[in-house]
Amino acid sequence: MRRIAFSLIAALALAGCASVEDSVLRGQPQAYAQPRPAPTPNIYMSALRAPLHSELFACNTWGSNLGLIGQRGEATNYTPYMETPAGSLLRNPTEGACMSSGFGWRGVASGGGRQHSGVDLANPNGGYVYAAGEGWIVSADWRSGFGNFIEIDHGRGVRTRYAHLAEIDPNLHPGDRIAAGTPMGRMGMTGNATGVHLHYEVMVDGLLVDPLNYGLPPQYQTTPVTQTFDEPIAMESLPDPVQ
Ligand SMILES: [Zn+2]
Numbered sequence: 001m002r003r004i005a006f007s008l009i010a011a012l013a014l015a016g017c018a019s020v021e022d023s024v025l026r027g028q029p030q031a032y033a034q035p036r037p038a039p040t041p042n043i044y045m046s047a048l049r050a051p052l053h054s055e056l057f058a059c060n061t062w063g064s065n066l067g068l069i070g071q072r073g074e075a076t077n078y079t080p081y082m083e084t085p086a087g088s089l090l091r092n093p094t095e096g097a098c099m100s101s102g103f104g105w106r107g108v109a110s111g112g113g114r115q116h117s118g119v120d121l122a123n124p125n126g127g128y129v130y131a132a133g134e135g136w137i138v139s140a141d142w143r144s145g146f147g148n149f150i151e152i153d154h155g156r157g158v159r160t161r162y163a164h165l166a167e168i169d170p171n172l173h174p175g176d177r178i179a180a181g182t183p184m185g186r187m188g189m190t191g192n193a194t195g196v197h198l199h200y201e202v203m204v205d206g207l208l209v210d211p212l213n214y215g216l217p218p219q220y221q222t223t224p225v226t227q228t229f230d231e232p233i234a235m236e237s238l239p240d241p242v243q
Contacts, residue, residue, distance in 0.1 A: 161202075
């Protein structure tokens with residue numbers, strides 16, 4: 001009797017596995033927009049994981065939308081991770097790049113301007129670009145303007161996008177699960193780019209957010225000049241000092 005029960009459980013377990021595998025296979029995406037090199041053992045197999053950057057420096061002081069920059073050129077609000085509904089994501093998923101442009105409106109001398117939908121992290125020597133957090137590869141292909149482009153779905157409405165890459169790890173495919181900090185490609189200037197940099201975007205619930213300032217811990221958020229706490233305490237209400 002016990003043996004029958006065991007085989008029944010085993011059969012059910014096997015059936016469960018098969019159906020899960022089928023659904024995973026059906027979810028695999030299909031073709032790429034551009035031809036890709038054959039997947040072979042390559043540099044990505046032995047590349048170092050993403051380093052933890054404790055500081056982010058501005059590449060130059062004339063960069064736009066850099067935010068608060070300290071005397072050493074450091075972004076004073078910078079923390080290595082942003083807190084998102086999908087967990088912690090790297091703010092600077094590069095190998096030691098500096099910030100050449102921040103998020104938001106970029107004006108031009110002639111008037112007007114346009115929105116910059118991410119941050120630009122530059123390193124003239126290139127270097128690896130890492131997965132900002134765990135997720136699934138949505139795209140790893142060529143996009144006009146963006147050049148070699150990767151998009152990751154981190155779940156819970158959070159996505160990250162990586163543009164202008166010189167190359168993408170040929171073993172990387174849409175549908176792949178990717179671990180946080182995995183090297184995915186190398187920085188370049190493909191698409192509309194005037195220098196070697198990563199254009200890095202973070203989307204939360206379909207909105208592009210500032211990768212440098214989104215999800216900062218409260219102690220790093222800029223304190224507004226106006227009083228937003230409890231009402232100020234009037235001096236005369238304080239008790240007289242003890243004589
Ligand atoms: Zn950019």
